[in-house]
Amino acid sequence: MDFSSKLLENAVEEMSQLPGIGKRTALRLVLHLLKQPENQTEKLVSALHNMRSDVKFCKKCFNISDTDICEICANPKREENVVCVVEDIRDVMAIEATSQYKGLYHVLGGKISPIDGIGPGDLQIHSLVERVKSGEVKELIFALSSTMEGDTTNFYIYKQIEGFAVETSTIARGIAVGGELEYADEVTLGRSIVNRIPFEKSLKNS
Amino acid sequence: MDFSSKLLENAVEEMSQLPGIGKRTALRLVLHLLKQPENQTEKLVSALHNMRSDVKFCKKCFNISDTDICEICANPKREENVVCVVEDIRDVMAIEATSQYKGLYHVLGGKISPIDGIGPGDLQIHSLVERVKSGEVKELIFALSSTMEGDTTNFYIYKQIEGFAVETSTIARGIAVGGELEYADEVTLGRSIVNRIPFEKSLKNS
Numbered sequence: 001m002d003f004s005s006k007l008l009e010n011a012v013e014e015m016s017q018l019p020g021i022g023k024r025t026a027l028r029l030v031l032h033l034l035k036q037p038e039n040q041t042e043k044l045v046s047a048l049h050n051m052r053s054d055v056k057f058c059k060k061c062f063n064i065s066d067t068d069i070c071e072i073c074a075n076p077k078r079e080e081n082v083v084c085v086v087e088d089i090r091d092v093m094a095i096e097a098t099s100q101y102k103g104l105y106h107v108l109g110g111k112i113s114p115i116d117g118i119g120p121g122d123l124q125i126h127s128l129v130e131r132v133k134s135g136e137v138k139e140l141i142f143a144l145s146s147t148m149e150g151d152t153t154n155f156y157i158y159k160q161i162e163g164f165a166v167e168t169s170t171i172a173r174g175i176a177v178g179g180e181l182e183y184a185d186e187v188t189l190g191r192s193i194v195n196r197i198p199f200e201k202s203l204k205n206s
Numbered sequence: 207m208d209f210s211s212k213l214l215e216n217a218v219e220e221m222s223q224l225p226g227i228g229k230r231t232a233l234r235l236v237l238h239l240l241k242q243p244e245n246q247t248e249k250l251v252s253a254l255h256n257m258r259s260d261v262k263f264c265k266k267c268f269n270i271s272d273t274d275i276c277e278i279c280a281n282p283k284r285e286e287n288v289v290c291v292v293e294d295i296r297d298v299m300a301i302e303a304t305s306q307y308k309g310l311y312h313v314l315g316g317k318i319s320p321i322d323g324i325g326p327g328d329l330q331i332h333s334l335v336e337r338v339k340s341g342e343v344k345e346l347i348f349a350l351s352s353t354m355e356g357d358t359t360n361f362y363i364y365k366q367i368e369g370f371a372v373e374t375s376t377i378a379r380g381i382a383v384g385g386e387l388e389y390a391d392e393v394t395l396g397r398s399i400v401n402r403i404p405f406e407k408s409l410k411n412s
Binding site: 042048055058 | 208
């Protein structure tokens with residue numbers, strides 16, 4: 001693309017570094033900012049700057065937080081000996097939105113993925129093992145995505161904490177509530193039959 | 207969405223003000239920035255800030271420019287009495303990429319669209335009429351999109367410059383080069399038959 005302005009070209013170039021934003025989309029976004037009052041760009045710019053320079057990670061669960069210990073870890077009403085292992089903050093937000101979970105979290109920051117060059121040392125696994133070793137955790141719930149990377153990460157952690165007095169579980173996989181059997185994939189349907197639950201228990205859930 | 211951090215929430219909120227960027231996409235982009243080195247965010251932030259505060263519009267054609275008069279208007283090799291009327295800088299970039307046009311431009315900044323509250327006064331129409339009145343323009347090429355808004359804008363400008371010694375033309379509409387007749391819409395195919403050109407002329411173009 002041949003820009004008539006170096007300033008515009010720079011802005012488009014930087015914008016197109018974001019994942020899923022190509023040059024054309026970047027140009028559209030930047031031209032939109034140009035049409036809006038200058039303070040809209042300033043608000044975006046300072047929000048991004050402040051976020052990147054001031055955001056903290058909770059020292060206990062490594063969730064994104066404005067304080068040293070996040071709101072969830074600091075909440076005395078949460079069950080502090082149940083810990084749910086997730087990949088990133090989006091998973092925390094998704095689980096919190098259900099209002100069904102009262103324990104704490106541990107945010108790994110990703111999954112073990114040799115292809116992407118992500119090993120156990122790049123994730124918050126050591127700190128999780130320390131939490132387990134300290135005896136504060138009674139139950140560990142694995143809630144990583146059920147991909148090969150997720151399963152590898154689960155198993156790696158499982159091996160690290162073997163021998164400590166901690167129960168482990170994984171979230172249930174099965175047909176979505178309201179989902180039709182005929183459209184489900186075989187793996188999911190298979191798991192949901194193998195891991196069937198007593199009917200009386202299902203009545204309590206609904 | 208329930209964020210654990212006000213800083214993160216602000217960044218997502220401002221990011222999702224951009225057109226076509228919803229909250230989920232904004233969160234994905236912002237988390238990406240958090241995973242990257244801090245200087246990538248700083249580069250984006252300063253590129254956007256500098257662009258918005260320092261970018262100029264060419265005083266002659268109103269294209270985006272780093273100087274008072276843009277490179278195209280300042281280029282003595284361009285035909286300065288042919289002016290192509292376009293909507294925004296993306297159209298200038300598209301036409302420039304063809305290397306087929308040697309005249310100047312006039313960037314309106316949009317189209318007349320009463321539904322969106324955009325009247326002639328919001329566009330660079332007065333300045334275009336002044337350019338025509340000054341006698342510097344011999345030919346005016348309308349290259350707005352062929353929508354109702356585009357046609358309205360063309361006609362409005364045409365009425366304003368009636369009586370001045372200026373030729374007007376519009377870019378040719380027709381079947382794209384390499385396009386198949388059977389897949390073309392009727393309007394385009396109809397126009398391309400009505401506005402057929404001598405075969406000898408088509409030989410010269412290719």
